[in-house]
Amino acid sequence: MGAEPLDSAQDALAAEALAAAERKDFRAALGLLMRAYGNEVYRFCLGLLHGREAAEDVLQTVFIDAFQALPAYEPRSTLRAWLHGIARHRCLDALKGSRRWATLVEPVSELPERADGTPGTDQLLATSRLSRALEDCLDGLPIHARETVLLRFRSQLSYEEMSVACGEKVGTLRVRVARALPLLRRCLEEKGMSS
């Protein structure tokens, strides 16, 4: 997977993917989907599963599922929403599967503890700590809150797209996000992060 597609490029790839699917060239459509959304779906899965290997495994499964489902795809929403819906199901399956995922968790590589005195390094350390603390706090959320927060802020889906991906009402999802954010803030404060 090469560089991250910009939003406009992502839209163009998605349009190409739809066109390819319409002419029954599902292999080409899948390749385009992978380029457009591979990184994004991966990050969503990583947020839910917290292990690079686990996330990559699920990522592959998501796109194999997508490939098999493409012939029956009906554009009720966007391809992003559709793919995130598949990813959500696959991640939940993986989480339900067993505790074996815990064994696949890889620690985030540590930045050097000794800063070299430059503000850049301090900034990196602070960002890294906040990022790790956020991941921990996300883990502490109930699973449906976690997936909703990830879809909203990491994948940046609209509420309409989230509704398709989760099969829930927009209003329910808005409330869920509004309730989850204070939990994250409290958790960060408890970790000494004055968010």
Add this chain to the structure above:
Amino acid sequence: LTKRCQRFEQEALLLLEQGLPLDAHFYDCADCREAREAYLRIQSGLRGASETPRPGWEWGRRSWAGAAIAAGTAGVAVAFALTRPRAPAPLSVTAEIVRAERSTLRSSSPQPGDELKLTAVTGGARYAELRVYREDRQLVLRCFPPESAGAISCSRAGDQLQASLRLPSPGAFQALVAASDVPLPAPAPTLAEDTESLLRAGARIAVALPIRAY
């Protein structure tokens, strides 16, 4: 003890998620302003994760995944069948980098000029071949002893096929081994087309973890 204002969390968060405007209180109240900044940082932190799957994830550790994608629905069935316990002797390929000697400081990543060494287990097949694609679309090595193209070395000893290649340029290098008891089809222009063609011809394939040279 002073208690901080809770209105931002109790009211404003939902209003913002609904796309509705906030009233003046939320701009005048110091606690609410602080809360808003905190949530903006949290949202930014959630958005900012920049991890990406490793290059070549489409071809994955599961050798069937990329093949299945390349070969279509029929390929899915074929590839799944290949991974079942009743499958014949295992087929595998591993790739490793041997660093070129240089006097200058260099990064820890593979670079052009380094040697890519491949070792494949052919599962006892009569015909076997190692192929390496750069960026999934440029065939840079073929090894089917005694013939080879693009290889520094290429040999077969029993069930093992070994080849090496000098990395010619930056990019992602993907090795695959194909094996069959009937002659293998000639390579196709791209990795995806090649795997599709091989599977259609009844060959078994396995892919190595991709190597990226910088």
